[in-house]
Amino acid sequence: MKLFTFFKNLNIVGNVKIALRALRANMLRSSLTVLGIVIGVAAVVALLSIGKGATSSITDSVSSMGSNLVSISAQMRFGPGGVSSDASLYYSDYQNIVSTVSGIREAVPSYSARKTISSTTRSSNASVTGVTANYLDVRSYTIAEGRFIAASDYTSDNQVVVLGSQIASDIFDGLAPLGRKLTIGGKDFTVIGVFAASGSSTGMSSGDEVVLIPLSTAYDKVFGTSAMSNGKRTVSSIYISASSADVVDSVISDSELVLRSDHGLTLDETLPFSVSSQAQALETLSTVSSTLTAFLGAIAAISLLVGGIGIMNIELVSVTERTREIGLRKAVGATQRIILTQFMIETMTLAVMGGVLGILLGSAIAEAFTLLGLITAKITIDTLVLAFFSAAIIGIFFGIYPAYLASKLRPIVALRYE
Amino acid sequence: MIEVKDLTKIYTLGGDEVRALDGVSLKINDGEMVSIMGPSGSGKSTLMAILGCLDIPTSGQYFIDGQEVEKMNEDELAFIRAHKIGFVFQQFNLLPRTDALENVMLPLVYDGTNPKERMERAKAALELVGLGERLHHHPNQLSGGQQQRVAIARALVNEPSILLADEPTGNLDSKTGAEIIAIFQKLHRERHQTVVYVTHDPFTARHTERIIHLADGQVKSEEIVAEPLIANPFRQKDEADAKKMEVSK
Incomplete structure (x- = not known):
């Protein structure tokens, strides 16, 4: 019950409307901001899917070589005289x-x-x-x-x-x-x-x-x-x-x-001999390949981070531009928390839109790789969930600072802002 | 009823202390209509901002309906602004891209009124200021006087104990200004609304029952107006026309 009142006070629906109106008012700017997130999320989805696809194709081909196989061979040494063994x-x-x-x-x-x-x-x-x-x-x-x-x-x-x-x-x-x-x-x-x-x-x-x-x-x-x-x-x-x-x-x-x-x-x-099972080889290969996937994901995460900084930049501009509006809202009774919520919802709306579009674009890129026969990409639910929540968390993280600044303004200061 | 005791407000500008208010004490009773006059820099806008809970004093006490405002935290101040105070600004401060009705509904969004009641009360407030026909006009489709009337409707919609206006006619011509003062007088007469406005114009001030003169951040004198003028936009218009004719002669 208390939780219900809490959400009612936050007035999510009203705030989303206000957010959409503010975003529509600056269509081009909002679109560019969303684009930053779209590219970031799409990169995460596409690279992780391609990486996972590559991992499973490598491990599949290794396990096709025979099970329960143990191979023994002399350890090869690569030296100036070519390949030799100890x-x-x-x-x-x-x-x-x-x-x-x-x-x-x-x-x-x-x-x-x-x-x-x-x-x-x-x-x-x-x-x-x-x-x-x-x-x-x-x-x-x-x-x-x-x-x-x-x-x-x-x-x-x-x-x-x-x-x-x-x-x-x-x-x-x-x-x-x-x-x-x-x-x-x-x-x-x-x-x-x-x-x-x-x-x-x-x-x-x-x-x-x-x-x-x-x-x-x-x-x-x-x-x-x-x-x-x-x-x-x-x-x-x-x-x-x-x-x-x-x-x-x-x-x-x-x-x-x-x-x-x-x-x-x-x-x-x-x-001086290598005695190893196929299972070990498989393990090594999949470790290498997972590391590679994680590395690709990290590169993609950087672009997502850049997109997030884009959101923060836009929101800071938005807060400055709308200082008088914030002052007025506070003058007629808005609390700090309401202003904070309003701006947070604005950034969240951007991030979520970017997240959804990014997932669609990233999946399309991964599918294209599969259709072109380059690599069989594997789009998994956890990749999509990870990408979506990264976008949402980036929205919250980069939204908090501008929203906090907005909520802290004293009404009279905000109203006199030129 | 509002009462302030020994109010001071000190700004520091580039290391210099500026005493915008220097020990102001005054009392405004329920249902009174009061104007505050003074030259620019006398502290009248600072006083209004503090009375409207838009700013906090450096020292002194402020009571509104017996509650001590200067001890309140941010949330409590927001509550007072939402429920007790209606504020009209010189520059109207309407939200652009938002129609008259939604502008007037804004305070009700923050005081927890349900959406249906918001709509009805906002309509009623706009009818009261004579804008019942322009509910869905945006600020840029309205004249200055009409915009200020939307702002008055917004200040009234939460049925505040006190209506504060900081130079409400400052950006308007004399005829439109008279229309605004006429609305204040009507609210005062018919609804016993407490009204306090700031003006630098002695003629506008004489439409209230009491004039408080501020200078150098202090109350210099208080003047009871025996017979307040009745705002008459049409007479104002005639006078303005007469002046114009004189000039053209």
């Missing part, structure tokens, strides 16, 4: 992990290096990877034509190759690749399978540009001694598919222990 990951490490660590569904060792591959008409430098037959159990590729490397190819060092869709079409000029010959590092290979286009990429290489051969063939016929270190065969990466999401963490820690004992490292020393 320590070599040995084939025996792979064997020890598989025999010791529990919770492993499948494990795949792989060796990867750049080699020249040539068809009769073209040749190019590609990353060639030797893998075992169970590779598809840990990486989500789909065979479009032909078959994948079989266990028999592995045991008999067959010179067969499976290609990504892009490189297959490039190297054979668009001709059907299945059964064709190509040379890898001077050795003849037969194409036995081609992957379906995936469109995804894993940082450095596109999933559609892979060249996969049996690991045994890779060691024995293609890479030779370059795949050896200290007289032992090395691997570039070991991919492990854990038997369930719950054991991913224990697979990681157990694998790390095996690597430490193999390489004679104590627990205090830094492990």
